[in-house]
Amino acid sequence: MKELSRAQIRDLMGEVLKNQGKALPADDAADLREVGFRSLDFSELALRVEDATGEELNFDAPGLRRIATVGDVLDFLVELQRQ
Amino acid sequence: MSDPTTLARPVPPSSVVLVSGGSRGLGLAIVTDLLDSGLKVAAFARTVTPELAKLADAHPERTHVGSVDVTDLAAAQAFVRSAEERLGPIDGLVNNAAVGQDSLHVHTATADIARIIETNLTAPLQLTRLVVRRMLAQGRRGRIVNITSICAQRGFPGLVAYSATKGGMDAATRSLARELGGRVLVNAVAPGFFASEMSAVLGQTQLDQIVRRTPTGQLTEPEEVVPVVRLLLRDQTNINGQVIVVDGAASI
Numbered sequence: 001m002k003e004l005s006r007a008q009i010r011d012l013m014g015e016v017l018k019n020q021g022k023a024l025p026a027d028d029a030a031d032l033r034e035v036g037f038r039s040l041d042f043s044e045l046a047l048r049v050e051d052a053t054g055e056e057l058n059f060d061a062p063g064l065r066r067i068a069t070v071g072d073v074l075d076f077l078v079e080l081q082r083q
Numbered sequence: 084m085s086d087p088t089t090l091a092r093p094v095p096p097s098s099v100v101l102v103s104g105g106s107r108g109l110g111l112a113i114v115t116d117l118l119d120s121g122l123k124v125a126a127f128a129r130t131v132t133p134e135l136a137k138l139a140d141a142h143p144e145r146t147h148v149g150s151v152d153v154t155d156l157a158a159a160q161a162f163v164r165s166a167e168e169r170l171g172p173i174d175g176l177v178n179n180a181a182v183g184q185d186s187l188h189v190h191t192a193t194a195d196i197a198r199i200i201e202t203n204l205t206a207p208l209q210l211t212r213l214v215v216r217r218m219l220a221q222g223r224r225g226r227i228v229n230i231t232s233i234c235a236q237r238g239f240p241g242l243v244a245y246s247a248t249k250g251g252m253d254a255a256t257r258s259l260a261r262e263l264g265g266r267v268l269v270n271a272v273a274p275g276f277f278a279s280e281m282s283a284v285l286g287q288t289q290l291d292q293i294v295r296r297t298p299t300g301q302l303t304e305p306e307e308v309v310p311v312v313r314l315l316l317r318d319q320t321n322i323n324g325q326v327i328v329v330d331g332a333a334s335i
Contacts, residue, residue, distance in 0.1 A: 016222065039264070070324055
């Protein structure tokens with residue numbers, strides 16, 4: 001299975017935000033609320049990762065609730081690919 | 084992760100619409116109306132009727148039709164892919180395909196109950212998931228219209244499983260509208276009984292009773308439902324997560 005690196009996922013996250021006229025901060029500690037990255041944006045990002053890897057990523061909502069920063073998003077998706 | 088605000092941008096009108104069960108009745112009327120309005124339409128049904136084939140022949144560049152059983156997810160997926168290759172990205176979905184019922188619950192075979200639920204509830208939820216995943220993956224916005232029924236809100240004998248599925252789709256409409264956060268508008272249209280199907284489902288006595296209780300004095304016709312579907316797909320109204328009943332006030 002092809003797996004995207006953290007940096008590659010970060011690039012995709014930047015594209016998702018750029019499409020909405022928003023910018024992805026360089027700091028992984030940036031708060032998603034301040035960035036304007038919503039749960040549907042997370043879904044869009046996850047689907048882009050799926051598209052790149054060819055593997056469907058399914059996850060429960062409780063896992064998402066712990067995500068608060070840019071770094072959390074990247075960690076979550078990196079980990080999800082390995083499950 | 085929280086969703087503090089909804090996006091301020093309105094959802095644009097749909098331009099490429101997928102219609103399930105588009106070969107006859109209300110589905111065919113919806114396909115006809117959308118084509119007449121200049122949209123691109125992908126329509127499938129278990130059988131492509133001569134009427135649907137005629138529409139496809141009349142608008143070859145804006146129509147994609149195929150024979151697909153809505154419960155066959157792989158076939159539906161293949162149809163969606165081929166439709167998008169031909170017409171462009173789908174940004175509208177009308178979940179219309181459904182099977183009816185005409186049997187008291189105690190006399191409905193277990194297999195028939197399962198078939199009704201699979202066709203009228205599971206399949207449209209799967210098709211919606213498929214279409215929404217493609218929308219989100221490409222950063223697109225869109226609109227969904229679920230065709231439900233007055234049976235979801237009022238009781239009618241002989242339609243227990245059917246009513247349960249339509250009520251399920253009404254409920255899914257509301258939750259999906261919430262879940263999709265304004266990126267995709269999701270609504271349902273719930274027609275009253277059509278004159279053409281009444282005698283087959285409820286019988287003449289109940290037909291007469293419903294007509295007497297309807298302030299407009301008439302049963303619903305597909306042509307009276309179609310403009311509401313078009314409005315939800317095309318107009319800027321901010322209507323989202325709603326079930327719009329079209330029954331001449333028979334149910335109020």
